[in-house]
Amino acid sequence: MSDKRLTFVIVGVGIVSGIILSRLFFLQVTHAEYYRAKAERQHAVSILTTPRRGDIFFEDKEGRLVPAASTKRVYTLAGNPQQIEDVRSAYDTFVAYIPLEEDAFFPLAESMERTYASFMRGIDKDTAQRIPMSDMKGFWLEEEETRAYPSHTLGSHLLGFVGFDGDERVGQYGIERMYDSVLHGKGGSVVGERSAGGTLLSIGRDLFREKQDGRDIVLTIDPNIQSFAAGQITALEEMWHPKSVGVLVVDPQTGAILAMEASPSFDPNTYGDVEDYNVFINPFTESTFEMGSIFKPLTMSIGLDTRSITEKTTYFDAGSVRVRDATIGNYDGRGRGWQSMLDILDQSLNTGSVFIQQQIGERAFRDYIERLGLGRRTGIDLPNEVAGNIHNLETGGEVEYATASFGQGIALTPIGITSALSSIANGGTLVRPYIVDRVLSEDTVVEKTETDTRRRVFKEETTEMVSRMLVSVVDNTLANGVVYMPEYSIAAKTGTAQIANSSSLGYSDEFLHTFFGYAPAYDPEFLIFYFLERPVGVRYASQTLSEPFREMTDFIINYYQILPDR
16 A cells, blocks of 8 residues: 555544544533533433322211221223133133123133233232132233212212213212312323333432322211112102102201212212203202292391381281282181281281282392392302392292282292391301211311301391291191190291292292291201102192101201200
8 A cells, every 4th residue: 555545544534533523522521411402301200199088978966987988999990802811711810809701701702902901890809819820821910999879879969970081080979070180180100211112220319209008088968968868869759759859957056967968869870871851950050940939038037127027917818919910828828817926827817928028128138138049049059050040030020929928929049048048047047058077187177167257137036036937837737736846945846838830921820839947946957858840749848747757856866865845
């Protein structure tokens, strides 16, 4: 090789070496951190950790917590058909423990184009532990969480259920929805390194975010009162075949809901089997009704509170009254002559309620209705609550005010009317109803619901007068003494309201029955409200709901061991 050629080769090698060295310097020094991070990202694996959803509890009078909704571990039998050696032997082994369908199992297990197949979901922990999985090549058990409702249909409207929004489990309806963020918790994650084959090599330099499990919720619902209400609903359905029926028990002093049960209902464990989604609607908070004569004690309270009337006021009952171009009559059309204010409640006289409302005047009457919250939501901690419809009082005239005085022409939610009636029972204040007593984090109370007194509506002496009247109704006339208890003062009133036509003006020949009462009347520990929509073969609420009210009152008095008050 000539010296000239040798020099050329040496120079060329030097140039190439310089380029390589420059590139190495660029990669290893100048941009080393960038490429190191890029390499780590390419080999990183992120493992998400799912938080445990909090439980929901009922609580009895002794403070014992009864699970209403809980999260439990279940298992899915899965496998890789390409690794299964003996399909028949595997099936014979599994079927001794779990109810596999042969026609479904074999096509899946023999699908050689698959690398994954799910054979059965929802296997409980005890069963899963008995299956000899170590002998079952190509099969494994996958752990997952599911929501369980041990009491099935009991309290289904207030509980709701957990369903899917895409791939994410979320609360739907009831407490599950209202408190979803509290129950759900926050997920965590682990970020580690992986090999080219995907094997996790190390978690020594992990980025770790700890999960936060959901918090538990304790309801104000007493499971024993709730169960008793459910039994009553079954009996009422068997006897009267209504479209719907509901029982609500509340502490009128605090607004705490002790029972809330309705039918038609559903089982949250199998919510997917429900064909009519309207069954998920909570009728206490999402439905409105014209309540009928249980509204009369409110009209009486307004009249007394404004001093438009006194206990000694009388009026002449002709059986009907002419208001503008409308004739409004008593339920039986019969006139009774001169009547007292007590007689209006005692005999449930529509003409008497109209008389009181006319003495009050439209402006003052509407002001009290608004102060009672009847045109607004109560604020109960349940989703989708609707406001009562008092539009007739905002746009109507004398006739609309007259019919509103006995609970027709204005539509209210059961929780709304119960909240208003509680103001008579508790001495005159409007309190917000609530259903969550407290929130727990690892058995520690992190949030406690306190009584929320919205405002004073009636003077205390007003509510004492009305309570005396309602006790007299029970003691002397209501349902021929069915509700009367010699050792306890019981205040109660029935309501029978015609149901408005849905497709035309006027009213149908079908009825809504309502009943409310509280005891002991002058310092009540509970208030009970019933509704019975479209019962068959019966006209008056006193015929359908008096006996259930007496039974529930008896049960609660004995359950709480309430001392006689007379």
